[in-house]
Amino acid sequence: MLRALFMSMMVAVILATAGNTTEDMNVPKSLLFLRDTPVAISFTMIIIFLLTCLFAGADAVKELSGGKNWFMFSIMQSITFAAGVYIILQGVRIAYDPQSRTCQLKVIAEIVPAFKGISDKLVPNARPALDCPVIFPYAPNAVLVGFLSSFAAGLIGMFTLYLLNMIVIIPGVVPHFFVGAAAGVFGNATGGRRGAILGAFAQGLLITFLSVFLLPVLGDIGFANTTFSDADFGALGILLGIIVR
Structure with a gap:
């Protein structure tokens, strides 16, 4: 996911200009x-x-x-x-803290302290990480724009694979929603509306084609016709597959 989000930001920076946001x-x-x-x-x-x-x-x-x-x-x-x-x-909605006069994501304010005691004893200086939905409240419109753009890219990728006589990857709603929406938020932050659309679209194509090239790698270890719809799993899986060969 991190690779997909980073790529969406780069696409937004290169092909779009920060300006009017989706909001x-x-x-x-x-x-x-x-x-x-x-x-x-x-x-x-x-x-x-x-x-x-x-x-x-x-x-x-x-x-x-x-x-x-x-x-x-x-x-x-x-x-x-x-x-x-x-x-x-x-x-993960944003809540206002009257004592510090700041806004915090509610889930972060409640979950992170719960893990502090564990992290202090087992993993000192550890930093908590939360899933991508924590950024959704910052740009709700970008969430929808990113999802639709990513899903459209998945459909285009599906038909492209069919025309190329390759294994067809049917776009899944879950990966295109969560990662696509997050890509839309990051793309919107760096390139406005156009960045949200182009960044999420690039992410949708990325997870579609990486899944195709990951299939042979997983097939070699006994998971035939199985793949991951995530850029991190796809990129690392393909790299490891090349190394072990």
């Missing part, structure tokens, strides 16, 4: 409700799920959903996904 986007009054991140994600995922169900066919959806109506199944899955994102955002 300054003008939204028509009739669409102001879309500024609420969970609502925007719900509508976005409904479109994605409906298109996926249409391509999969009614029989495949019925088998997967346990006989549920494909339309209602798409809507419920979209809302469930948005609810999960909302829980994550609320868990």
Whole structure:
């Protein structure tokens, strides 16, 4: 993930210029409700799920959903996904500390002290690390922009692999959401709106093609047709595969 985020920042710095951020986007009054991140994600995922169900066919959806109506199944899955994102955002929301007069991420303020006693005894001078959702509250619009851009890159990468007669990597929502959204936040910070789009797009292509080249390496150690949808695992795995050969 770190490699993907670093690359998204570099792409944003090189190909974009810092300026208007995703958080300054003008939204028509009739669409102001879309500024609420969970609502925007719900509508976005409904479109994605409906298109996926249409391509999969009614029989495949019925088998997967346990006989549920494909339309209602798409809507419920979209809302469930948005609810999960909302829980994550609320868990890492920014809280104001009146004593220090500073804003802190709530999850950091509560979790880090809990590990201090352990780290002092077992790993002195250790620095705690938290997953990428801790940065989502800083730029909620960039989260959605980054996810959509990364997912679009995954779809383009999928069709490109098909045309090249290579192993096709179907884009997964989870890696493209979490890493793509984080890439959007970093890209937005270094290159504005354009940086968020281009940085996340580059990240989406990176995790797609790295997964393809990692497949033979994992196949050699008994994990045939298995890969990781993460840039760190992909880059290090390919490097180790070259070394051991």
